[in-house]
Amino acid sequence: MHFLEFEKPIQELHEELQRLKGIHAKGKTDLSSAINELEDKFTAERNILYSRLTGWQRVQVSRHPERPYTLFYAENTCTDFLEIHGDRVFRDDKAIVGGFARLDGKTVMIIGHQKGINTKMRQYRNFGMANPEGYRKALRLMKMAEKFGKPIITFIDTPGAYPGLEAEERGQAEAIARNIQEMMRLKVPVICLIVGEGASGGAIGIGVGNMVYMLENTWYSVISPESCSSILWRNWDHKEQAAEALQLTADKMKGHGLIDGIIPEPPGGAHSDPKAMADILRRHLISALSKFEGWSPSQLVTSRIEKFSSMGIFQTI
Amino acid sequence: MAWFRRSTTGVTTQPKLEVPEGLWHKCPSCKAALLTSELKDNQYVCSKCNYHLRIGSKEYFEILFDRQKFLERDSDLVAADPLGFVDTKPYLDRVKAARAKSGLNDAIRTASGTVEGVELVVTCMDFDFIGGSMGSVMGEKIARAADYACATQTPLLIISKSGGARMMEAAFSLMQLAKTSARLSLLADAGVPYISLMTDPTTGGVTASFAMLGDFNLAEPGALIGFAGPRVIRETIGKDLPKGFQTSEFLLEHGFLDKIVDRKDLRKTIAQILRLLKD
Ligand SMILES: [Zn+2]
Numbered sequence: 001m002h003f004l005e006f007e008k009p010i011q012e013l014h015e016e017l018q019r020l021k022g023i024h025a026k027g028k029t030d031l032s033s034a035i036n037e038l039e040d041k042f043t044a045e046r047n048i049l050y051s052r053l054t055g056w057q058r059v060q061v062s063r064h065p066e067r068p069y070t071l072f073y074a075e076n077t078c079t080d081f082l083e084i085h086g087d088r089v090f091r092d093d094k095a096i097v098g099g100f101a102r103l104d105g106k107t108v109m110i111i112g113h114q115k116g117i118n119t120k121m122r123q124y125r126n127f128g129m130a131n132p133e134g135y136r137k138a139l140r141l142m143k144m145a146e147k148f149g150k151p152i153i154t155f156i157d158t159p160g161a162y163p164g165l166e167a168e169e170r171g172q173a174e175a176i177a178r179n180i181q182e183m184m185r186l187k188v189p190v191i192c193l194i195v196g197e198g199a200s201g202g203a204i205g206i207g208v209g210n211m212v213y214m215l216e217n218t219w220y221s222v223i224s225p226e227s228c229s230s231i232l233w234r235n236w237d238h239k240e241q242a243a244e245a246l247q248l249t250a251d252k253m254k255g256h257g258l259i260d261g262i263i264p265e266p267p268g269g270a271h272s273d274p275k276a277m278a279d280i281l282r283r284h285l286i287s288a289l290s291k292f293e294g295w296s297p298s299q300l301v302t303s304r305i306e307k308f309s310s311m312g313i314f315q316t317i
Numbered sequence: 318m319a320w321f322r323r324s325t326t327g328v329t330t331q332p333k334l335e336v337p338e339g340l341w342h343k344c345p346s347c348k349a350a351l352l353t354s355e356l357k358d359n360q361y362v363c364s365k366c367n368y369h370l371r372i373g374s375k376e377y378f379e380i381l382f383d384r385q386k387f388l389e390r391d392s393d394l395v396a397a398d399p400l401g402f403v404d405t406k407p408y409l410d411r412v413k414a415a416r417a418k419s420g421l422n423d424a425i426r427t428a429s430g431t432v433e434g435v436e437l438v439v440t441c442m443d444f445d446f447i448g449g450s451m452g453s454v455m456g457e458k459i460a461r462a463a464d465y466a467c468a469t470q471t472p473l474l475i476i477s478k479s480g481g482a483r484m485m486e487a488a489f490s491l492m493q494l495a496k497t498s499a500r501l502s503l504l505a506d507a508g509v510p511y512i513s514l515m516t517d518p519t520t521g522g523v524t525a526s527f528a529m530l531g532d533f534n535l536a537e538p539g540a541l542i543g544f545a546g547p548r549v550i551r552e553t554i555g556k557d558l559p560k561g562f563q564t565s566e567f568l569l570e571h572g573f574l575d576k577i578v579d580r581k582d583l584r585k586t587i588a589q590i591l592r593l594l595k596d
Contacts (some may be wrong), residue, residue: 010509089527090320091430099514106552115393134491134554139330148509155453161525161544161545162553163544163545163549163550163553163555164550164553165550165554165559165562167544167552167573168543168544168545168562168563169567170571171529171546171571171572171573172525172529173524173525173529173543173544174523174547174573175527176526176544177494177498177524177525177526177528177529178529178530180494180495180498180525180526181498181501181502181530184495184498184499184502185502200482200491201491201494201520201521201522201525201544204491204492204494204495205525207495208495215443220488221487221491222482222484222486222487222488222490222491222522223482223484223487228484231403232404232405232484232485233404238404242404244403245399245400245402246484247400247485247488248485253488254489255397256400256489258488258492263495270412272407303500304499304536305499305500305503308492308496308498308499309460309496309500311453311456311489311492311493311495311496311501311551312453312456312457312489312492312493313397313399313489314394314395314397314450314452314453314455314457315394315395315397315455316393316394316395316397317393317395317422
């Protein structure tokens with residue numbers, strides 16, 4: 001179990017709990033009542049801690065190494081997941097995955113960023129930072145879903161599109177721009193979920209949906225708090241302040257009308273009970289998609305265009 | 318804009334290029350000394366090395382429109398402060414300072430007029446205004462320019478010169494990528510031409526949305542055009558970047574531009590495109 005910096009108080013409880021369980025397991029001393037008591041205490045403390053997370057703490061939770069990623073959700077919110085690969089032009093980007101699956105019996109297209117679950121896999125997945133071919137693969141899958149009239153669900157979790165030399169050579173900007181415009185015109189329902197980090201162009205490159213939801217402990221903004229701190233304050237020490245200033249959490253984003261809803265996470269965050277998270281998500285997705293039953297392609301496109309067109313606050317003089 | 322600041326020391330009330338006659342400019346590229354009046358006649362391009370100096374909407378409108386006549390549109394939009402954003406100073410103070418210094422209301426201006434007799438809507442960024450950054454005002458002005466172009470069946474030219482999204486509007490600025498694309502997709506559906514001209518520099522959210530989506534993607538020579546900034550890429554890959562990386566010429570070579578256009582040929586080329594599509 002991995003504990004974040006701000007989880008120190010509950011980490012100590014957890015360690016004590018493990019110690020008691022170890023002794024108890026040896027069978028000489030019955031510590032079950034002490035263990036039960038401590039478990040209750042752990043749960044209570046954790047729930048209190050998670051009920052008042054700051055922006056920066058939520059950013060940390062969104063990056064928790066045990067948080068579930070797209071492939072987990074594809075397997076656990078749906079059945080019959082069939083992963084498909086490649087952009088048909090250059091190669092198969094490992095940082096974006098996708099394929100058909102069955103949600104509540106009906107076929108949907110799942111597309112999302114994929115981070116690795118250990119050191120080796122994190123590198124293999126390029127830390128969830130896609131290259132242009134990842135965005136082009138995503139678009140290919142979306143167009144295929146459109147062709148067969150299947151709704152699209154995207155899972156967003158990226159620290160950003162990869163800022164590499166070859167990414168520029170192959171047109172990172174063009175790939176993201178193309179996706180944004182093409183997603184706007186898709187003739188099938190599109191549901192987007194921020195399940196972890198929603199960093200800038202890399203996120204919105206698969207983030208144009210009829211409905212855009214954020215899980216409770218995620219963030220979505222134009223820049224990470226660290227980069228924002230380094231640019232505006234010229235050092236890395238203001239990331240907490242930057243996280244507050246950017247108002248990047250789900251509650252703030254909903255308050256500003258920039259997302260359509262917040263999906264609650266299990267107590268202690270998605271990583272503390274991934275299966276429960278997937279259950280919540282599945283129920284949510286079924287109900288979100290049911291809203292669009294019977295909608296015509298033009299209704300879907302028009303409502304998407306109108307939604308994003310209304311975003312922006314300015315004044316006139 | 319370092320070249321400009323140097324030359325206007327003491328005349329800070331004058332917006333950017335209006336430097337007094339008789340002053341000499343040093344070309345930032347070849348360091349040649351150039352007479353300001355000649356530089357202006359040469360559309361702010363170095364006569365020695367063809368370096369294209371950074372100019373703003375005022376100069377582009379003068380270069381493009383017939384008899385330098387145009388109608389400015391939506392000039393009354395100014396930034397609000399949706400997040401109450403404060404870093405080392407409040408966002409609205411920055412905006413106020415930028416407005417006072419540049420004489421502009423935000424980092425983009427829209428105008429309509431004719432180019433060699435053909436109607437055109439132009440929306441052009443000003444790098445002098447908070448780095449040409451895209452916030453809600455820029456998004457709205459591009460959206461309205463696209464709507465006007467659509468309603469009047471007039472071709473649209475967007476001249477980009479921007480560091481990207483405006484951080485102080487956070488997710489609001491990010492959503493402008495989607496908003497502008499939404500309205501430009503309606504323009505595309507209506508079959509109205511959209512020309513994108515990228516100038517030095519065009520990076521970040523502007524490149525990752527409308528700038529790359531022109532029916533024609535044009536660029537001035539030697540402009541920096543990219544998704545990520547060169548410093549970020551250098552830090553990521555831990556290596557120096559090859560010479561000419563992320564320049565207009567690099568993008569043309571890799572297939573992302575239709576054409577590089579010298580500023581002296583800009584008016585002619587735009588008119589040629591418009592006529593070819595019209596006839
Ligand atoms: Zn020169």
